[in-house]
Amino acid sequence: MSLLPSLPLAFFLPLLTALLVFLVGVRRVPWLPLLGALATVLVVADIAISVALDGPQRHHLGGWEPPLGVELYADGLAALMVLLTALVGLAVTLYAGPYLRGKGHSGEHFWPLWLIQWATLNGIFLSADLFNLYVMLELLTLTATPLAAMAADRSALGAALRYLLLALLGSLAYLLGVALLYGSTGSLHLHEVGELLQADAAAAVAAALITAGLFAKAAIFPLHIWLMPAHSNAPAPASAALSALVAKAAVYLLLRLWLWVFPVLLTAPMGWLIGGLGATAVLYGALQALRQNRLKPLIAYSTIAQLGYLLLLLPLVVVPAAATYAWHGVAYQALVHGLAKAAAFLAAGNVIYCLGHDRLEGLRGLTPYLSISLFALGLAFAALMGMPPTGGFLAKWLILTGALGSGQWVWAVVLILGSLLAGAYAFRVLSVAHASPPYGWIEIYPPRRVPLVMQLTPLMLALLAVVMGISAVPVLNLLDQGAPEVLP
Numbered sequence: 342m343s344l345l346p347s348l349p350l351a352f353f354l355p356l357l358t359a360l361l362v363f364l365v366g367v368r369r370v371p372w373l374p375l376l377g378a379l380a381t382v383l384v385v386a387d388i389a390i391s392v393a394l395d396g397p398q399r400h401h402l403g404g405w406e407p408p409l410g411v412e413l414y415a416d417g418l419a420a421l422m423v424l425l426t427a428l429v430g431l432a433v434t435l436y437a438g439p440y441l442r443g444k445g446h447s448g449e450h451f452w453p454l455w456l457i458q459w460a461t462l463n464g465i466f467l468s469a470d471l472f473n474l475y476v477m478l479e480l481l482t483l484t485a486t487p488l489a490a491m492a493a494d495r496s497a498l499g500a501a502l503r504y505l506l507l508a509l510l511g512s513l514a515y516l517l518g519v520a521l522l523y524g525s526t527g528s529l530h531l532h533e534v535g536e537l538l539q540a541d542a543a544a545a546v547a548a549a550l551i552t553a554g555l556f557a558k559a560a561i562f563p564l565h566i567w568l569m570p571a572h573s574n575a576p577a578p579a580s581a582a583l584s585a586l587v588a589k590a591a592v593y594l595l596l597r598l599w600l601w602v603f604p605v606l607l608t609a610p611m612g613w614l615i616g617g618l619g620a621t622a623v624l625y626g627a628l629q630a631l632r633q634n635r636l637k638p639l640i641a642y643s644t645i646a647q648l649g650y651l652l653l654l655l656p657l658v659v660v661p662a663a664a665t666y667a668w669h670g671v672a673y674q675a676l677v678h679g680l681a682k683a684a685a686f687l688a689a690g691n692v693i694y695c696l697g698h699d700r701l702e703g704l705r706g707l708t709p710y711l712s713i714s715l716f717a718l719g720l721a722f723a724a725l726m727g728m729p730p731t732g733g734f735l736a737k738w739l740i741l742t743g744a745l746g747s748g749q750w751v752w753a754v755v756l757i758l759g760s761l762l763a764g765a766y767a768f769r770v771l772s773v774a775h776a777s778p779p780y781g782w783i784e785i786y787p788p789r790r791v792p793l794v795m796q797l798t799p800l801m802l803a804l805l806a807v808v809m810g811i812s813a814v815p816v817l818n819l820l821d822q823g824a825p826e827v828l829p
Contacts, residue, residue: 343678345518345530346388346400347384347385347388347432348398348399348400348413348414348415348467348493349392349402349413349533349643349710350384350566350642351381351384351385351388351414351423351453351463351467351570352385352413352460352463352464352467353460353773354376354377354380354456354460354691355378355381355430355456355459355460356456357377357462358373358374358376358377358378358381358453358456358459359377359452359453359455359456359460360453360586360734361373361377361511362374362377362453362456363454363712364570366449367449367452368449368712370818371438374434374437374438374455374456375434376583377433378431378435378459379431379433381427381430381459382428382430382663383426383429385424385426385427385463385804386424386427387699388415388420388424389420389423389424389819390560390714391415392416392417392420392819392823393416393818394416396822396823397414397415397417397822397823398414399412399413399414399415399418399469400412400413400750401413403779404448404617406445407470407528407529407530407533408470411470412468412469412470412530413467413468413469414467414468414531414532416437416471416822416823416824417819417820417821417822417823418593418597418672418820418823418824419466419467419476419815420819420822421672421676421677421819421820422593422675423462423463423466423467423680424776425467425586425588425675425676425680426459426462426463427582427605428458428680428802428805429582429586429679429680429683429698429802430459430582432587432683432687432798432799432802432829433578433581433582433683433687433798434455434692434800435775435794435798436577436578436581436794436795436798436799437451437452437455437578438794439794439795440577440578440690440694440795441559442692443506443742443792444630446603450487450491451488451491451576451579451581452489453576453764454458454484454488455484455488455578455582457480457484457577458481458484458485458582458587458675460650461477461480461481461484462481462586462587462590463553464696465477465478465481465590465593465594466478466481466590466593468531469531469604470529470530470531470738471519471522471523471529471530471531471534472519472529473529474497474594475512475515475516477759478512478515478558478591478594479510479512481506481558481587481590482504482505482509482512482558484504485504485587486501486505486508486819487501487581487798488506488575488579489501489543489562489571489572489574489575489579489583490502490535491575491576491579492743493689496570496691496698497563497574497748499557499570499574499665500567500570500573500574500575500775501571501574502555503566503570503571504567504569505566505569507557507564507566508557508567509560509568510539510552510554510557511555511557511564511591512554512558512791513554514550514551514553514554514557515551515554515555515558515664516544516554517546517547517550518548518549518550518551518554519551521543521544521546521547521550522538522544522547522602522796525537525539525544525547526539526544527537528725529597531597531601531602532601535601535602535603535604535712536795536797537647538602538603538605539568540604540605540606540658544603544606545606548598548599548603548606551595551598551746552595552599552615553591553785555594555595555598556592556595556618556714558588558591558646559588559589559590559591559592559648559776560588560644560645561592561618561619561622561645561648561649561652562618562619562621562622562626562645563624565616565622565626565645566766567631568588568597568641568644568645569638569642569645571583571642571643572573572584572637572641572644572671572686573635573638573640573641573662574666576692577686577687577689577691577694578687578690580641580686580689581682581683581684581687582683583691584640584641584682584683584686585601585678585680585682585686586642586683587805588644589648589651590650590674592648592651592675593650593675594650594670596651596655598737599615600654600658600825600827601825604826604827605810607655607658607659607827608659609656609659609660610726612655612656612657612658612659613656613657614631615651615652615655615656616652616655616656616657616752618649618650619648619650619651619652620649620651620652620653620752620755621647621698621753622646622652623649623650623758623759624643624644624646624755624758624759624762625645625646626643626644626645626647626648626649627648627758627759627762627763627766628762628825629640629642629645630642630646630762630766630812631762631765631766631769632702633766634700634702635698635699635700635701635703636689636692636699636700636701636704636770637689637693637778639766639770640682640685640686640689641727643682643685643766644682644761645680645746645810646759646762647674647682647725648678648721649759650674650678650737650740650759650826651671651674651675651741651742652754652758653667653752653755654667654671655742656749656752657747657749657752658742658790658825659829660743660747660749661749662746662747663743663746663749664743664827665743665745666739666740666743666746667725667739667740667743667744668744668820668824669820670735670736670737670738670740670741670743670819671736671740672820673732673735673736673816673817674733674736674737674740676816677724677731677732677733677736677806677809677810678724678725678733679733680694680724680732680802680803680805680806680809681721681722681724681725681733681784681803681806682719682721682723682725682792682801683799684717684718684720684799684800684801684802684803685718685721685723685725685799685801686804687717687795687802688696688714688717688718688721688793689716689718689729691711691714691791691795691799692707692711692714693706693789693798694734694789694791694795695707695710695711695787695789695790695791696789697789700771701770702773704770704773705773705774705776708774708775709775710791711757711788711791711796713797713800714791714795714799715771715774715795715808716800716803716804717772717796717799717800717802717803718770718771718803719767719771720800720806720807721799721803721806722767722770722771722804722805723767723807724807724810725763726763726764726767727756727760727763728761728764729810730807730810730811731787731806731807731809732807732808732809732813733806733810734810734811735813737756737760739744740752740756741756741757759826763819767826776778811827
């Protein structure tokens with residue numbers, strides 16, 4: 342049992358750090374964001390250890406128990422998601438300092454927004470109250486929008502506005518669904534609503550509204566139109582957080598609600614409907630990535646594809662033979678994708694920092710100047726493709742085993758095609774980067790030196806994605822703490 346109130350601290354520490362940065366100023370205390378990040382990492386590690394040793398953890402804010410109070414709840418999945426957020430958050434914090442200084446910015450606007458976003462992400466992963474989750478989703482939108490618009494050019498502002506409008510529509514749909522659930526059950530507690538909910542018309546409408554709202558916030562096909570321009574126009578540290586964490590938070594909430602609140606509605610046809618949209622996202626996102634001529638849009642479309650894999654949990658979890666494999670595989674895919682995609686966007690940020698652009702044809706001859714970053718990008722692509730021995734291979738192997746073991750071979754085909762397409766666009770990028778440059782290119786366009794910290798942070802994340810394929814038992818054991826009751 343933890344001696345610290347780690348669950349509320351995971352939310353309040355980055356929030357307090359953001360307040361101090363805003364009041365004191367990052368120019369006076371440039372080390373303050375990193376100090377807050379390190380403290381948050383230690384608190385999150387304590388949460389993961391406590392859940393692993395003692396099972397799911399609960400904390401009632403203010404000492405008030407539900408239904409009057411708000412409960413924070415950490416099971417194995419929530420502990421792993423806040424741990425993923427801590428690792429990516431620490432990398433983004435390390436990277437953003439020299440990145441912003443190199444761009445001539447003090448970071449006075451970036452740091453408070455980023456730290457509030459980190460606190461909000463932890464709030465989403467740990468909250469067990471449906472209305473509190475709505476508040477966290479709104480805060481996530483209000484921090485992600487200015488971060489996406491921070492480049493302050495026409496394309497970035499337009500992309501951020503599109504994201505804001507779609508996210509607000511998604512929030513409205515989610516809130517209407519929560520109101521219907523409260524009217525049907527008289528409770529907002531996530532687990533109580535799941536126990537009291539009946540399979541009636543009100544529950545079906547609530548599930549449809551909440552699902553549509555979270556689809557818009559997660560950029561799940563066909564509500565994906567905001568993701569590519571927002572992620573590709575944002576600064577590199579913001580892009581890494583948006584892709585690895587912000588979009589995934591909505592998918593996490595979607596899966597948690599279907600497995601803990603709506604299991605009475607999770608029939609095979611419903612699972613196939615949502616899984617079909619996920620499969621479409623996998624193929625559409627990968628094909629669009631293959632068509633891109635710039636690196637960041639390519640990685641952004643890859644995010645649409647990778648998030649689609651997570652929705653394959655719902656058609657598989659309703660079949661006992663596939664449920665446990667699907668649960669472990671999809672959760673593992675979410676973790677590996679977060680590490681690999683953050684590494685890919687940070688490496689792409691280094692390319693732009695070095696060259697001033699990310700056009701694929703302009704990457705020729707870049708390897709001697711960005712060898713560490715391109716190595717990290719290659720490892721990240723290997724994890725996204727599912728190549729052994731990365732964690733992506735283990736995640737897809739588990740999902741594939743569940744799909745074939747339950748006779749749902751169509752999902753196996755989607756996995757294989759998605760991995761092949763991912764290999765195609767990864768090879769396209771890496772082959773150009775390792776090609777010989779045009780004669781005289783270095784003299785005309787001398788590359789800019791990238792600070793070592795900016796090169797090591799994506800490498801650290803990419804190596805973690807590889808390590809997850811080698812040592813998986815602790816993560817899989819943690820996932821079984823508080824696993825959904827729909828599992829056999």
